[in-house]
Amino acid sequence: MISIGKFSRTCQVSVKTLRLYDRLGLLKPAYIDETTSYRYYETDQLDTMIVIQRYKRFGFSLDEIKTMLDDLPADNTQKLILKLADLLRQKQELENTISDLQILIGHTERNSNMDKTVFENYMIDVIEHEPMPIYGLRREMGVGDYGIAFSELFEQLGEKGVQNIQLTGARYFDPDFDANASDIQIFAQVGKADANDTIEGGCVVHTVHKGAYSGLNEAYAAVVKWMETHDYEQTGAPYELYTKCGINQYPIRQWETDIYFPAKKK
Incomplete structure (x- = not known):
């Protein structure tokens, strides 16, 4: 004893x-x-x-x-697997936060006005965007559901034998955004023959966000602020294209997301 x-x-x-x-x-x-x-x-x-x-x-x-x-040890396997997935998610979120902080430190070292720097990080332009054929899945989902949704999307594309897959992205239809449940369409750029939807072409206000997705809200805020001060109004669902991301083996600090707001001059 x-x-x-x-x-x-x-x-x-x-x-x-x-x-x-x-x-x-x-x-x-x-x-x-x-x-x-x-x-x-x-x-x-x-x-x-x-x-x-x-x-x-x-x-x-x-x-x-x-x-x-x-319980028997074997009965706990699923709980351990779920805990591992949760810890890996937390690890990714922490890495994203660290990346955002490093980027922000770099900006603030060059500009002492931190509040102003947030919006000066983004170059805003107005462009004519060509119609974009896409294959998409639209449903009510949260940001945390993207992994499962994209897996389902690529599974469907594989079953249909679609090979001409370009960039992936997401489009947001709700006027009010809820990170846990919003009307969202995730999609992949494809050829016209393989498309089940099209993002209409026309005038868009555009910017590029660099870094982790956790900072995308800053880019969206920068676009909206620019539109308000330059007398533009939104005419359609904003969308984003993941031009450089983890799928392409880019490190987080090099990720680039193009953001588009269909708009017109007031």
């Missing part, structure tokens, strides 16, 4: 935490001395404690861990 003090030192966890685990039914002592109330643990409980610490490190709650300890 192992005393609670030795168990604490061995697993590098406080006695207070071990008592909490006892109250929660997460890890109960194998034996409690009735005279001294000292707690003792079996050697095999070291394995259980290591598993608890490991699951805590992965980000599982104590309630989740208690359920997982009651």
